Amino acid sequence: MTNYYSLLFLIIISFCSCSKKNEINKRPNILFIMSDDHAYQAISAYDDKLIKTPNIDRIANEGMLFRNACVTNSICAPSRAVILTGKHSHINGKIDNHSKFDDSQITFPQLFQKAGYQTAMYGKLHFGNNPKGVDDFLILPGQGNYINPRFLGKDKDTIINGYVTDIITELTLNWFKYKRDKDKPFLMMYLHKAPHRPWWPSTEKFAEFYEKKFPEPETLFDDYTGMGTAAKSAEMNILKHMQYMHDSKVFPSTIEEMGTVLPEIEYVDGKGTVLRPKPNRFYSPYGRANKEQKEKYNKILNKITEDFKTNWPKMNEEEKMKWKYQRYMQDYLATISSVDDNIGRVLNYLDASGLDENTIVIYTSDQGFYLGEHGWFDKRFIYNESFKTPLMIKWPNVIKPGTTNEEMVQNLDFAQTFLEAAMIDVPDDMQGESLIPLLKGNSDKWTRDAVYYHYYEYPSVHMAKRHYGIVNKEFKLVHFYYDIDEWELYDRLNDPSEVNNVYNNPDYKDVVEKLTQELKEMRIKYKDSEKLDKSFIY
Ligand code: SGN
Ligand code: CA
Numbered sequence: 001m002t003n004y005y006s007l008l009f010l011i012i013i014s015f016c017s018c019s020k021k022n023e024i025n026k027r028p029n030i031l032f033i034m035s036d037d038h039a040y041q042a043i044s045a046y047d048d049k050l051i052k053t054p055n056i057d058r059i060a061n062e063g064m065l066f067r068n069a070c071v072t073n074s075i076c077a078p079s080r081a082v083i084l085t086g087k088h089s090h091i092n093g094k095i096d097n098h099s100k101f102d103d104s105q106i107t108f109p110q111l112f113q114k115a116g117y118q119t120a121m122y123g124k125l126h127f128g129n130n131p132k133g134v135d136d137f138l139i140l141p142g143q144g145n146y147i148n149p150r151f152l153g154k155d156k157d158t159i160i161n162g163y164v165t166d167i168i169t170e171l172t173l174n175w176f177k178y179k180r181d182k183d184k185p186f187l188m189m190y191l192h193k194a195p196h197r198p199w200w201p202s203t204e205k206f207a208e209f210y211e212k213k214f215p216e217p218e219t220l221f222d223d224y225t226g227m228g229t230a231a232k233s234a235e236m237n238i239l240k241h242m243q244y245m246h247d248s249k250v251f252p253s254t255i256e257e258m259g260t261v262l263p264e265i266e267y268v269d270g271k272g273t274v275l276r277p278k279p280n281r282f283y284s285p286y287g288r289a290n291k292e293q294k295e296k297y298n299k300i301l302n303k304i305t306e307d308f309k310t311n312w313p314k315m316n317e318e319e320k321m322k323w324k325y326q327r328y329m330q331d332y333l334a335t336i337s338s339v340d341d342n343i344g345r346v347l348n349y350l351d352a353s354g355l356d357e358n359t360i361v362i363y364t365s366d367q368g369f370y371l372g373e374h375g376w377f378d379k380r381f382i383y384n385e386s387f388k389t390p391l392m393i394k395w396p397n398v399i400k401p402g403t404t405n406e407e408m409v410q411n412l413d414f415a416q417t418f419l420e421a422a423m424i425d426v427p428d429d430m431q432g433e434s435l436i437p438l439l440k441g442n443s444d445k446w447t448r449d450a451v452y453y454h455y456y457e458y459p460s461v462h463m464a465k466r467h468y469g470i471v472n473k474e475f476k477l478v479h480f481y482y483d484i485d486e487w488e489l490y491d492r493l494n495d496p497s498e499v500n501n502v503y504n505n506p507d508y509k510d511v512v513e514k515l516t517q518e519l520k521e522m523r524i525k526y527k528d529s530e531k532l533d534k535s536f537i538y
Pocket of ligand 1 (some may be wrong): 036037075076077099126143196197198246378461462
C-alpha cells in the first residue's frame, strides 16, 4: 500500500514539473514596437479622419485596443525609463531629457535575458547610455537622424544609408531571419524614431503627401482664455513657434533671398533670446542626404518654397495658421505612413514564419502629441493629446480579437505585464500593475481607477511649466508649481477638449476637495515627496 502511494506521489510530482517545464518552453515571444511622438489621433484604429494605418490597426483588430492608455511624464527619455524600470520618474531618476539615467538600475530586458530569453533592441533609445540586458542592439545616438543615420552598436558604430524607418525595420527583420536562436523565446524591442520633429519624410512619402489637405482640429485657434498661465506661456503654438525652415521646410537658397522670403523669421524664446535659423537647407536632415536623395527632396522643397513666396505675403493670421498646420500634417503623417508600411513588413514576417502564434505584439508611442489641438505641436502637458498614448496588444489565444478597453492603464504597467506574461518574477519595487487580467478579459480584477502624472522639464524648449496631477475617467486635477502656484480642474466628460478650467467654479467644490485628498495620498503611495518650489533644482 505504501508503495502504491509513493508511486502515485512520484507520478503527480513528475507530471507537475513536466507541465511546468512545458509551460516554460512555451513562454510567449514579445515584440515591443514603439514609435516616438505618435499621436493616437493619427492611427485609424482610434480615428481615421487624418490617416489610414492598416498595418498598425491589424494589431488592434487581432487583439485589444486601449482607449485610455496614458503616460506618467509626457516626454521621450523619461517615458522610456518608466517603461524599462516599471517605476515613476522621481524613483528611477530620469525626470527629463537632460538628467542622467542611472543604469545600475534593473530594467526589464535584463530580467528577460536572465530568464533565458534571447533579447534585441533596434532603433531609438535616447538615454545617453547603451541598453543593458539586450544580446544584440543598434541604437541611434540621442535623437538620431532621419537620413543616412549613424547607429551605436555593441562593438562599433556604423552609418547606414537610407531612410531611418526602413533601416530600423531591416535590422529587425535581419535579426529575425539570421540571428534568432530558435531554441529560445525572444524579446524584440523595435523602436522607431519617426514621427519625431522635424517630421522628415522619405522622398516617396514627401512626394505623396505634400499636396494633401487634412481636417483641422476644433481647437486650432484656441486663445487659452479658459486655461491657465502654463498654457498661455508655452511655446508650442504652430503659428508662433513652429520654425519656417526647420519645421515647415521653406528653404530659401541664399541669405539675400531669406530676407525677402522670410521677413518674420525671428523667433524669441522664453528667455527673450532672439533666434535666427540658419538660411540654408543644411540645417536639417537634408544636410545628410547624398546627391541623389537631395535631387528628389529638392523637387518638393522648391515647390513648398515657391508656394510660400507667392502666397504667404497675402495671407492674414488665420490663413497663415492654416497653411502651417497643413504643412505640419503633410510631413508628420507622411512619416507615419512609412512607419505603418514597415510595421506591416514585420507583421507579415511573423505570420509567414508562424512566429505570430506565440508572439505578443505591442504597439505604443513614448507619449502622445498635439496635432493642432489648442493650436499646438509637441507634448509635455497632462492635457489629453500628450497625456494619452496609443496602446494596442495582440496575443493569439489569450486576447479576444477586436476588443477594446477603457481602463486607465499606463506605460508604468508595461514591465510588470511583460514579466508576468513570460512567467518571470516581478521585482517588489516596481510601481505599476500587470495588465494581464485586462488582456484575459477579467476586468473585475482591475482596481486602479486613477493615475498619477508628473512633468519636470522646465525651463527648457517649449517652456511647458512643471506640474503634477491626478486623472480619473471623469476629472483631471493639476497643480502647476515651481515658478507659479496654479491649480486646474477639467471635467473630462463635459469638456473633452479641455478648454475650461473649472477649479474655481463652486459647482465643483466637492470634486476639488475629494481629488486634492486623493492626490495627496497618491503622492505618498508613489513616494513622490520632493519640494515643489523654485529651490528644487535637479
Ligand atoms: C527636440 C525637439 C523639440 C522636442 C524635444 C524633445 N526640437 O529638442 O521640439 O520637444 O526634442 O523631444 S527639434 O526641432 O530639434 O527636433 S523628445 O521626443 O526627445 O522628448
Ligand atoms: Ca517622444
